[in-house]
Structure formats: structure tokens, C-alpha cells
Amino acid sequence: MRYLPLTDTDRSAMLDVIGAADIDSLFVDVPEEARLSGPIEGLPMHASEMAVEKHMRRLSKKNLAAADAAFFLGAGAYKHHVPASVDHIIQRGEFLTAYTPYQPEIAQGTLQMLFEFQTQVARLYGCAVANASMYDGSTACWEAVAMASRVARGKKRKVVLSGALHPHYAEVVKTMAKFTEDEIASAPPSLTPAPDDDGLIARIDEDTSCVVVQYPDILGRLPDLARIADAAHEKGALLIAVNTEPVALGAIKSPGELGADIVVGEGQSIGVGLNFGGPYLGLFAVRDEKHVRMMPGRLCGETVDAEGKRGFVLTLSTREQHIRREKATSNICTNSGLCALAFSVHMTLLGEKGLRALATENHRLACLAADRLAKVPGVKLLNEAFFNEFTVLLDGDARQIVRDLTKQNVLAGVSLGRLFPGNEGLSNGLLVAVTETTTEEDIETLASALEEVLA
Amino acid sequence: MHGPDTATGNRALMLEEPLIFEIGSTDTTGVDFEFAGKLDLAGVEQPTPPTPMSETTSRLGAFSRTDEIGLPGLTEPETVRHYTRLSRQNYAIDLGLFPLGSCTMKHNPRLNEKVARMPGFADVHPLQPVDTVRGALEVVNELAFWLVKLTGMHSVAMSPKAGAHGELCGILCIRAALEARGDARKVILVPESAHGTNPATAAFAGYEIEDIPANSDGRVDLDALKARLGPDVAGVMITNPSTLGLFERDLKAISDAVHEAGGFVYCDGANFNAIVGKVRPGDLGVDAMHINLHKTFSTPHGGGGPGSGPVVLSEALAPFGPLPYTARTEDGVVHLVEEEDAVSFAEEHFGGPLQHFGRMTAFHGQMGMFTRALAYILSHGADGLKQVAEDAVLNANYVLRSLEDVLDAPFGHSGPCMHEALFSDKGFAEGLSTLDLAKGLIDEGYHPMTMYFPLVVHGAMLVEPTETESKAALDQFITALRSVAGRAKAGDESLKTAPHYAPRRRLDETLAARKPVLAWKEEDVPPGQPTMSEQGGR
Numbered sequence: 001m002r003y004l005p006l007t008d009t010d011r012s013a014m015l016d017v018i019g020a021a022d023i024d025s026l027f028v029d030v031p032e033e034a035r036l037s038g039p040i041e042g043l044p045m046h047a048s049e050m051a052v053e054k055h056m057r058r059l060s061k062k063n064l065a066a067a068d069a070a071f072f073l074g075a076g077a078y079k080h081h082v083p084a085s086v087d088h089i090i091q092r093g094e095f096l097t098a099y100t101p102y103q104p105e106i107a108q109g110t111l112q113m114l115f116e117f118q119t120q121v122a123r124l125y126g127c128a129v130a131n132a133s134m135y136d137g138s139t140a141c142w143e144a145v146a147m148a149s150r151v152a153r154g155k156k157r158k159v160v161l162s163g164a165l166h167p168h169y170a171e172v173v174k175t176m177a178k179f180t181e182d183e184i185a186s187a188p189p190s191l192t193p194a195p196d197d198d199g200l201i202a203r204i205d206e207d208t209s210c211v212v213v214q215y216p217d218i219l220g221r222l223p224d225l226a227r228i229a230d231a232a233h234e235k236g237a238l239l240i241a242v243n244t245e246p247v248a249l250g251a252i253k254s255p256g257e258l259g260a261d262i263v264v265g266e267g268q269s270i271g272v273g274l275n276f277g278g279p280y281l282g283l284f285a286v287r288d289e290k291h292v293r294m295m296p297g298r299l300c301g302e303t304v305d306a307e308g309k310r311g312f313v314l315t316l317s318t319r320e321q322h323i324r325r326e327k328a329t330s331n332i333c334t335n336s337g338l339c340a341l342a343f344s345v346h347m348t349l350l351g352e353k354g355l356r357a358l359a360t361e362n363h364r365l366a367c368l369a370a371d372r373l374a375k376v377p378g379v380k381l382l383n384e385a386f387f388n389e390f391t392v393l394l395d396g397d398a399r400q401i402v403r404d405l406t407k408q409n410v411l412a413g414v415s416l417g418r419l420f421p422g423n424e425g426l427s428n429g430l431l432v433a434v435t436e437t438t439t440e441e442d443i444e445t446l447a448s449a450l451e452e453v454l455a
Numbered sequence: 456m457h458g459p460d461t462a463t464g465n466r467a468l469m470l471e472e473p474l475i476f477e478i479g480s481t482d483t484t485g486v487d488f489e490f491a492g493k494l495d496l497a498g499v500e501q502p503t504p505p506t507p508m509s510e511t512t513s514r515l516g517a518f519s520r521t522d523e524i525g526l527p528g529l530t531e532p533e534t535v536r537h538y539t540r541l542s543r544q545n546y547a548i549d550l551g552l553f554p555l556g557s558c559t560m561k562h563n564p565r566l567n568e569k570v571a572r573m574p575g576f577a578d579v580h581p582l583q584p585v586d587t588v589r590g591a592l593e594v595v596n597e598l599a600f601w602l603v604k605l606t607g608m609h610s611v612a613m614s615p616k617a618g619a620h621g622e623l624c625g626i627l628c629i630r631a632a633l634e635a636r637g638d639a640r641k642v643i644l645v646p647e648s649a650h651g652t653n654p655a656t657a658a659f660a661g662y663e664i665e666d667i668p669a670n671s672d673g674r675v676d677l678d679a680l681k682a683r684l685g686p687d688v689a690g691v692m693i694t695n696p697s698t699l700g701l702f703e704r705d706l707k708a709i710s711d712a713v714h715e716a717g718g719f720v721y722c723d724g725a726n727f728n729a730i731v732g733k734v735r736p737g738d739l740g741v742d743a744m745h746i747n748l749h750k751t752f753s754t755p756h757g758g759g760g761p762g763s764g765p766v767v768l769s770e771a772l773a774p775f776g777p778l779p780y781t782a783r784t785e786d787g788v789v790h791l792v793e794e795e796d797a798v799s800f801a802e803e804h805f806g807g808p809l810q811h812f813g814r815m816t817a818f819h820g821q822m823g824m825f826t827r828a829l830a831y832i833l834s835h836g837a838d839g840l841k842q843v844a845e846d847a848v849l850n851a852n853y854v855l856r857s858l859e860d861v862l863d864a865p866f867g868h869s870g871p872c873m874h875e876a877l878f879s880d881k882g883f884a885e886g887l888s889t890l891d892l893a894k895g896l897i898d899e900g901y902h903p904m905t906m907y908f909p910l911v912v913h914g915a916m917l918v919e920p921t922e923t924e925s926k927a928a929l930d931q932f933i934t935a936l937r938s939v940a941g942r943a944k945a946g947d948e949s950l951k952t953a954p955h956y957a958p959r960r961r962l963d964e965t966l967a968a969r970k971p972v973l974a975w976k977e978e979d980v981p982p983g984q985p986t987m988s989e990q991g992g993r
Binding site: 001002003004005006010011013014015017018019020023025026027028029030031033034035036039040041042043044045046047049051052053055056057058059060061062063064065066067068069071073075076077079083085087088089090091092093094095096097098099100101103104105106107108109110112113115116118119120122123124128129130132133135136137138139146166168169171172174175176178179180181222249250251252253254257266273274275276277278279280292298299300301302303304305306307309311312313315316317318320321322323324325326327328330331332333334335336337338339341345347348349350351352353354355357358361363366367370383384385386387402403406411414418419421436 | 472474475476479480481482483484485486488512513514515516518519520522523524525526527528529531534535537538539541542543544545546547548549550553555558560562563564566568569570572573574575576577578579580581582583584586587588589590591593594597601604605616617618619620622623627630650651652654655656657658659660661664701702704707730732733734735738739753755756757758759760761762763777778794796812813814815816817818819820821822823824826829830832833834835836837838839840841842843845846848849850852853856857870871893894897902903908922923924925926928952954957958959960961962963964966967968971972973974975
């Protein structure tokens with residue numbers, strides 16, 4: 001009861017002011033038969049801080065933390081070092097326990113941070129405008145598809161998905177499209193050293209509202225975005241580029257620069273931990289300012305106060321659900337404010353110089369890992385180009401091999417069998433991600449473990 | 456302006472803070488990557504000097520980035536100072552009462568922050584083999600178990616990322632269930648007092664929206680609802696307790712009528728904190744309800760998120776919930792049905808095929824929020840959760856009855872309020888609005904209440920004190936609100952220019968919308984403000 005400040009004396013004094021005999025008379029509108037007579041069955045009584053902490057620690061210890069293993073998982077969630085000051089800042093109560101900044105005069109801290117965040121994301125993506133974040137990369141991807149449909153005024157009903165789009169992202173789009181009657185054209189990924197850009201381009205037609213391409217793709221390869229953008233634009237379709245590893249954009253050209261109209265992605269890599277899948281950070285940007293009023297989600301804008309001082313407010317809210325109700329551009333109400341703060345703080349600590357150094361270090365170690373693994377008998381490197389994640393083909397079922405290796409504290413990567421269940425043709429594929437937290441010793445551990453199980 | 460100008464623009468502890476683009480530079484960084492030499496400590500394993508890039512070949516091909524991105528960097532001390540200064544321009548629940556009706560801002564226990572950061576929860580990957588994350592799955596399953604228990608429902612979909620995402624999940628479950636029986640209904644009924652997310656959600660799920668009016672009491676008009684039900688109505692979305700702060704007395708009768716007409720009942724559970732441990736929505740016939748974990752179980756709002764919106768489902772909707780999900784089998788093992796094939800798992804353990812409607816998000820939901828919410832539930836226990844609802848309702852009624860003589864309470868006659876008290880601007884002097892009162896409250900040191908919502912009340916003010924406020928804190932807030940309300944009725948013109956003491960005076964929101972500036976550009980530096988190059992960093 002340590003979180004409840006009222007005393008029994010307070011309670012009876014307050015009931016007197018209200019003119020109520022007892023607390024139950026305040027629940028008079030709840031029909032008698034709907035009221036619970038006793039405590040919730042099975043739920044223990046209140047517990048001390050120490051007891052709860054102990055219980056949670058016991059559950060925590062049943063998990064193998066990434067830092068305690070040779071760790072190579074990616075596929076949309078990456079293990080990067082987060083500087084200590086990031087967590088310090090997001091735990092400041094004025095950020096952690098603040099509300100959505102609807103009262104701008106006393107929310108300038110959050111608002112200025114969001115304005116800075118929007119600018120950082122827009123620059124990273126090579127776009128004009130970014131929003132103030134969304135739930136995660138997969139939902140941002142769906143929102144981009146919905147936005148493309150709005151831009152096409154519902155006259156184009158076909159959505160072309162690259163087969164090498166993260167399968168969970170593709171599932172989210174397909175799930176939502178069932179209810180909005182968009183037609184999805186998709187194909188399973190092909191295990192080729194470079195993505196099948198020709199095949200993708202062949203599926204774009206006059207009825208296509210958008211083309212969705214992941215960059216780098218789910219197998220770590222780099223599609224020729226500029227060529228796909230030209231092909232899409234020729235048919236009057238928008239190109240949506242999806243990025244799940246923002247660190248890559250410190251080393252490779254931005255999607256906006258290559259012609260993508262909408263760029264979305266997962267921001268977890270910068271400032272946000274693995275968290276078993278959430279909370280994460282959806283990034284969303286448009287290359288051209290003319291599309292701003294079609295965007296989903298929150299936007300923070302610059303303005304002035306009554307004394308002419310610069311200040312920030314949430315703006316263009318006539319797109320949003322609380323004003324437009326069923327005509328809103330999205331039903332999204334929250335954003336990932338605190339995760340956006342973590343991203344922005346980490347990005348500020350990195351700066352351009354740090355981001356490029358971080359990207360270089362990721363790529364250097366990934367090249368070392370790819371070269372080393374390619375020397376293991378029974379392992380073949382698939383990729384031509386890659387950033388920090390690549391695919392290897394194993395002599396054997398990668399899903400089982402990954403499970404076996406956990407017994408040696410090796411988290412070897414994400415098997416394509418896990419990502420694409422039921423697709424037998426992909427079952428020997430293993431997606432290996434390497435970051436700055438990977439040591440050369442970790443790479444050696446993985447290589448020797450694979451040598452052992454494949455022998 | 457009060458007192459003389461200062462040379463810096465700063466005023467004592469109130470500091471003006473430039474943007475990172477004005478104080479940072481692209482060649483400054485607050486992190487070190489270069490290999491700077493061994494840590495020469497006895498007994499510590501020595502790192503191997505890295506293999507230089509030149510010994511490997513870049514695999515970026517033609518994609519290598521050459522242009523400048525334009526990302527300013529700051530060193531660590533400058534970064535910490537920048538964000539600390541910004542933080543001081545925010546109001547927050549740690550600072551004081553946050554009376555936002557229907558948004559529920561209550562104390563955020565720090566134990567919850569501590570447990571969420573335990574490495575077994577914070578540092579695990581969503582696609583690790585399940586044998587390495589059994590404890591994390593137990594957290595999901597344990598929380599799911601209590602959510603089902605507390606609501607009297609059948610199952611719960613844990614993956615929705617926020618309340619509105621949960622609404623979408625619930626409506627999609629309804630649509631999937633209807634489609635499974637070959638029933639293509641087109642309409643969702645939504646009361647006038649609903650959150651804006653409700654109609655937006657139903658529209659996104661492909662439905663037409665029709666409003667249902669309220670009766671003079673402020674509750675859903677049962678007769679109007681019954682009259683509208685028919686073979687084209689897929690369901691209704693009802694908020695209970697409602698956004699007018701009232702308990703929908705007729706919810707069971709509404710549910711019965713909707714079910715009889717072949718539809719489903721969606722309950723917006725945003726205000727579940729007022730009845731947790733006292734009433735189970737499942738007993739009232741609800742088919743789906745999202746639970747905003749931050750509202751009922753106090754996960755921090757974070758200036759706008761992250762949220763988390765698990766959706767509890769009735770037996771009729773349970774088979775249609777989205778992937779992935781967790782389930783405990785008879786041997787006590789918790790499974791993640793994603794790594795384990797959903798179809799064969801359902802056949803083996805549920806005795807029938809699964810009819811899930813698909814997937815709503817890449818991974819398993821907001822783990823970081825689950826750990827916090829579970830810690831909150833266990834801290835309160837069965838006795839504490841009931842006390843939470845009782846104290847929340849007591850505090851709201853205390854505010855309602857203490858202010859009724861100075862502020863119009865349009866539904867004050869409708870019985871006790873639940874979690875929040877509703878007032879209107881009736882009786883304000885000509886030319887003064889709810890907005891002016893709200894900005895006046897800022898000068899009293901408070902975050903204003905929810906304004907202009909619900910839409911059914913003119914100049915609405917929705918005050919929700921929550922259960923974590925003491926009587927002394929409520930009394931001071933009541934004094935402040937009485938004073939500002941008195942000034943609004945008396946026609947105090949100074950309210951029109953409030954706030955006077957906040958970090959910023961009233962901000963021009965019209966200008967922001969008319970000429971949107973949504974990203975920083977070098978030329979936007981306001982006159983008198985030094986640019987990055989003039990200042991040379993700080």
C-alpha cells in the first residue's frame with residue numbers, strides 16, 4: 001500500500017465532504033450482481049518492494065542475456081552499446097513521467113527534443129520531414145502503405161512487396177490489408193547473392209500504389225533502390241523504403257537520396273535496448289514536403305510565443321484521430337516519445353563523426369566474421385554486398401543447429417526457418433548479425449562451434 | 456516580462472537552451488571507438504588489437520555513403536547538460552498532480568523501472584530460441600493470467616503496442632469472428648462521448664461508423680441503441696467507465712441486446728483503473744477490451760509513449776486473437792507460439808484449429824511494459840488493487856463535490872462520478888474560455904486538466920486526480936482551481952494572456968499549422984540567436 005497516500009482518517013473526512021456514508025455508496029451505479037464480493041481469486045495480498053524484486057529477479061535469471069553469450073542475432077533487432085548517459089537522461093522524471101505535450105508552454109523540453117529528433121531522422125533518411133515516431137518499424141511500414149493508398153486516392157489497389165522484406169513486416173501489412181481491401185503482390189525471397197530487383201520491377205503496374213523494399217534486405221543484401229524508384233515512378237507508384245538497421249545509414253547512401261518517397265524503419269538500434277521485442281521505435285519520413293498532410297502520427301513544429309520567443313508545439317493535428325475521428329490519417333494516438341528521446345540522445349552523443357565510426361566498426365567486424373565463417377567446411381556465404389548482417393547457407397537445418405549451439409552459450413543468429421516457417425527451401429539459411437559489441441573472440445567461438453556441429 | 460532583461464536570455468534557474476544544431480558540430484562526438492590501447496590492469500583479460508579495415512575489403516559496393524548527413528554531435532558533458540536543461544522545461548507527474556481526465560497520470564514506482572532493466576528482460580532478443588527466454592515468457596504469461604483474472608475474460612492478446620493498437624486488435628478479432636461465420640456486417644456503433652481513437656479504429660478496420668446519442672444522464676441511450684441494432688451491425692464500442700466519468704449502468708443490458716442481434720461488444724478499457732478489483736467487465740458481457748498498462752498499472756507515459764495495450768477476449772473471440780501468443784501447457788512450460796508452429800500447437804493443446812486473424816507487430820509486444828505492470832500488480836496484490844479503485848473514485852468525487860459551487864458540473868446530478876470529474880465553462884465571463892482557465896492554472900503550478908473533451912459538453916474540463924494523490928495535494932489543487940475559476944467568472948482579463956510564469960508565454964499554434972516548420976534549417980535561426988559557426992560550439 002506504499003503507493004497510496006490516503007489515511008483512513010482522510011478517507012472518512014473526504015466521505016463527509018462528499019456526503020456519502022461509505023465507499024461502497026460511491027459505486028452505487030455498479031449493479032449489485034456485477035460487484036465482486038471478495039478479492040480476486042488466487043491473487044496474493046500486497047507484497048513488499050523486496051519480495052517483488054526477488055520474484056522478478058528469479059524470472060530474469062531464467063533467461064540467457066545477450067551480454068552473456070557469443071551473440072549474432074539481428075533480423076530487425078540489434079544489440080548495440082548504449083552509452084550510460086542515455087539511460088540516465090531518459091530516467092529523469094521530467095521526461096519519464098511527463099504526458100503527451102498538449103500543453104506546450106510547460107512541455108517545451110519534450111517538444112524541443114521531438115523537433116530535434118524529427119530533424120535528425122529526416123537527415124539520416126535523406127528526407128524533408130519525419131514525424132515524432134511510431135510504435136515500431138513494422139507498424140510504421142503498414143502506415144506507409146496506408147498513406148500511399150491515400151496519396152493514390154484509393155484509385156490504385158495493388159501493393160508490391162519485395163520478397164526480401166522482413167517476413168513479420170510483410171505479415172503486418174498483409175493482415176491489415178485484408179481489412180482495407182488492398183491487394184498484395186508478394187513472392188518468397190530467393191537465395192541469390194543479390195536481390196531479385198528485376199523480378200520486383202516486373203510486378204509493378206499502373207494499378208500499383210506503392211512498392212515496398214527493405215534496404216538492406218532481410219538477407220542483408222543491398223537492393224538497387226535508385227533503379228526500383230525509377231521503375232515505380234514511371235508507373236505512378238510510390239517507393240517505400242524500409243530500414244531495420246539505422247546504423248547502416250552511417251555507411252550507405254540514404255533511401256531519400258536514392259529516390260524513395262516514404263522511408264520508414266526501426267530505430268531500436270540507436271539508444272533502445274533489445275527488450276525482448278519492445279518497446280521499440282518506429283521511424284517515418286517523407287522525401288517531399290508536399291506529402292506532409294497525408295502523414296500519420298504526431299508532428300512537432302516551430303512557432304513563437306506571445307513575446308516573440310521561439311517555441312515548439314504539436315501541429316497539423318487536423319490529420320489526427322482526436323480531431324478528425326473516422327477521417328483521420330491513422331488511429332495512432334500515442335508515439336514512442338521516450339524511445340525517441342533515447343534515440344535522439346544517443347544520436348547527439350554519436351554525432352556524424354561517431355555514427356560513421358560506429359558504422360565502419362560494424363562493417364569491419366561483419367567482414368571479418370563473413371570471411372571467417374566462409375572458411376568453415378559446410379558453410380557458404382550467400383551475400384555479394386552487405387553491411388553488418390549477412391546470410392550463410394549451412395549443410396543442415398539451421399533452426400536445429402541454432403538450438404544446439406545455445407547449449408554452448410552461442411546465440412548463433414536467426415535461422416530462416418524461424419522467420420519463414422513452412423518454407424523448406426530456406427531451411428539451411430542462417431542470418432548472422434555482427435555489431436560493435438561483437439569481439440573477434442566471439443567470431444572465433446561461433447566459427448569453431450559451427451565447425452564442431454557441422455563435422 | 457517581469458523585471459529587467461538579462462544578457463543571456465536566461466533567468467536564474469530558468470535557462471534558455473539552443474537546439475543541438477546550433478551548438479553541436481559534425482566533427483564532435485561523445486563516444487570513443489578508436490582502439491586506444493590496452494587496459495593495463497593485473498588479472499584483467501587483455502583485448503586483442505583489432506584487425507584493421509585495410510586487411511579486409513569493404514562489401515558496401517556502390518552503396519557507400521559519401522555526402523555529409525548533417526548530424527551534429529556533442530561531447531558527453533554537453534549532451535547531459537543539454538537534455539537536463541530541456542527536462543527542466545517539462546511538467547511531470549514527479550513534480551505534482553497531473554489532473555488529466557481519461558489519460559490517468561499517476562505515480563510511477565521506481566521499483567518497476569529497476570525490474571524492467573534486469574538483463575534477463577532488457578537484454579534478450581525477441582528471436583532467441585525459447586529455451587533461452589523461459590523467464591521472459593513466464594512474465595508475459597503471468598501478466599496475461601492476472602489480466603484475464605482481473606477482467607473475468609477468457610484469453611488475452613498481448614502484442615498490441617498501445618491502447619489504440621489494442622482497439623484495432625479487438626475490432627479485427629470481431630471482424631474475423633464474423634467472417635468465420637460468413638457474416639459481412641458493415642457498421643460499428645460508437646457513442647458520442649467516445650475517444651477519437653474509437654471511430655478512427657473502426658474506420659481503419661473497414662467499418663462505417665454511426666453515432667449513438669447519450670440520454671440526459673450522460674449515459675448511452677439504451678433505447679436508441681436497441682432501435683439501431685440489426686443484421687448490419689458488427690458491434691458497439693463503449694467506454695466504461697465512460698469519458699463523462701460515469702459507470703454505464705446498463706452495460707449488461709446493452710451486451711445482451713447486441714449479442715442477441717448477432718454483434719459483439721468492444722469496451723474501451725482506458726478507465727479500468729476506477730473499477731479494477733471491484734468489477735469484472737467479462738461479467739457484463741464484454742467481448743473485447745484493451746487495457747492501457749500505463750493508466751491502470753502505472754507504466755510511465757514518457758512524454759507520449761511507449762504505451763502497451765493488451766486486449767482481453769471473451770470465449771467467442773479467443774480463437775481469433777493475433778500471433779504471436781504465449782501459452783502454458785499442462786506440464787507448466789510456457790511456450791511462445793511463433794517459434795512453435797501455431798497450427799500444430801493449437802491442435803495438440805487446444806483440441807482444434809486456430810483461426811488467428813494474422814499479426815499486428817513484428818515481435819511480441821511491449822516486454823518492458825509487461826515487467827513494470829506485473830511488478831505493480833504484485834506490489835498491490837488483491838487488497839491493494841481494490842484500494843486503488845476505491846481511492847481513485849474517492850479522490851475524484853472529493854474534487855467534484857468540492858468544486859461544484861464554483862464550476863458547473865453538467866452531470867453532477869447523475870450520481871457519483873467514477874475516476875474523473877467533469878465540469879463545463881458555463882458561467883464564465885464573456886470572452887473567457889476553458890483554454891484561458893487552463894493556462895491560468897499553469898501559473899498556479901499545475902498541468903491543466905483535459906480540455907474540450909468529451910465533445911458533448913461545452914468547454915469541457917475533465918479532472919482525474921487518481922489514487923496516488925494525498926488529501927493535502929488535492930486540497931491545494933482545489934484551492935488553485937477555485938481561485939482561477941473565480942477569476943474566469945469575474946472576467947479577469949489577465950487570464951487571456953496566461954501563462955505569465957511558464958518557460959514560454961502562450962504559443963501561437965495557428966502560425967505553426969499555417970506555416971509548418973517541421974525540421975531545423977540553418978536559415979531559421981531567430982534574429983539575435985548566435986549560429987553554430989559564430990558560436991564555435993560550446
